[in-house]
Amino acid sequence: MKKQLLLLVLLFLGSIALLQSQVTGTVTDEDGTPLPGASVVKKGTRVGTTTDFDGKFSIDAIIGDRLTISYIGYQPKEVLINSTIMSITLVSGVQLAEVVITGSRNPNRTATESTVPIDVIDVKQLANAAPQVNLNQILNYVAPSFTSNTQTISDGTDHIDPASLRGLGPDQVLVLINGKRRHTSSLINVNGTFGRGSVGTDLNAIPTAAIQRIEVLRDGAAAQYGSDAIAGVINIILNKNVDELLINVT
Incomplete structure (x- = not known):
C-alpha cells in the first residue's frame, strides 16, 4: 500500500514538473536569419519575453499552450506548443494599403548633406x-x-x-x-x-x-x-x- 502511494506521489510530482516546464526556441525569417528583439507572448496571459541577439527565447509554458510571435515588418504568427524546443519562422512583407513619400529637400536647390534643410x-x-x-x-x-x-x-x-x-x-x-x-x-x-x-x-x-x-x-x-x-x-x-x-x- 505504501509503495503504491509513493508511486502515485512520484507520478503526481512528475506531472507537475512536466506542466511547469520551460519552452525554448528560435525565431528566424524566411532565409533562416535570426530575428533579435521579436516579441513572444503566451496567448491569453501577460507572460512574455523577447528574443536575444541570436533569435533565441525561453518562456514558462506547457505543451498545449499557444504562443503569439510578432516582429516589426513581419506578419504575426500564432503557434501551438507541441515540444519544449521550437523553431519558428516569420514571413516578411506586411501588406501596406498605401505608401506616401514626403520629400522636404530638392537636390537641385537644397543642401542635402546638412542636418536640417x-x-x-x-x-x-x-x-x-x-x-x-x-x-x-x-x-x-x-x-x-x-x-x-x-x-x-x-x-x-x-x-x-x-x-x-x-x-x-x-x-x-x-x-x-x-x-x-x-x-x-x-x-x-x-x-x-x-x-x-x-x-x-x-x-x-x-x-x-x-x-x-x-x-x-x-x-x-x-x-x-x-x-x-x-x-x-x-x-x-x-x-x-x-x-x-x-x-x-x-
Whole structure:
C-alpha cells in the first residue's frame, strides 16, 4: 500500500514538473536569419519575453499552450506548443494599403548633406526667370516656407513689409548678411497688421543686385542662434566682386 502511494506521489510530482516546464526556441525569417528583439507572448496571459541577439527565447509554458510571435515588418504568427524546443519562422512583407513619400529637400536647390534643410537660392538665375524685383517678393516666389504680403493703410507697413518663416512672427526670423546679424527695423507692427507687436527686418532695404545667393534655413535654430531664430534663419550672401558698376534694367 505504501509503495503504491509513493508511486502515485512520484507520478503526481512528475506531472507537475512536466506542466511547469520551460519552452525554448528560435525565431528566424524566411532565409533562416535570426530575428533579435521579436516579441513572444503566451496567448491569453501577460507572460512574455523577447528574443536575444541570436533569435533565441525561453518562456514558462506547457505543451498545449499557444504562443503569439510578432516582429516589426513581419506578419504575426500564432503557434501551438507541441515540444519544449521550437523553431519558428516569420514571413516578411506586411501588406501596406498605401505608401506616401514626403520629400522636404530638392537636390537641385537644397543642401542635402546638412542636418536640417537649407534652401540655397541663386538670385542671379532668378533675375532672368522671375518677374519679382524686391527681395520679399523673390523669396515669396521661390521659398514656400516664406511669407510676406504687401499691405496698405496699415501705418508703417505700407513701406516695410513684415516677413515670416513657417507662419511665425517677424521677430522670430533671424536675418544674416554674410553670416552676421542684420539689424531689425525701428517699426513696431500695429493696427492689425501681420506680426502685430513685433519688430521685423526690412528685407527690401537690401538691393537684389548686390546679392549673390540666399540661404534659407527653414527650421527652428534657437539653440544655435538664440530666440530670434525660432522660425528659422535667412542668410544673404553678397557679391564678392566689388568696385564694379552693375546696371539692371526692368
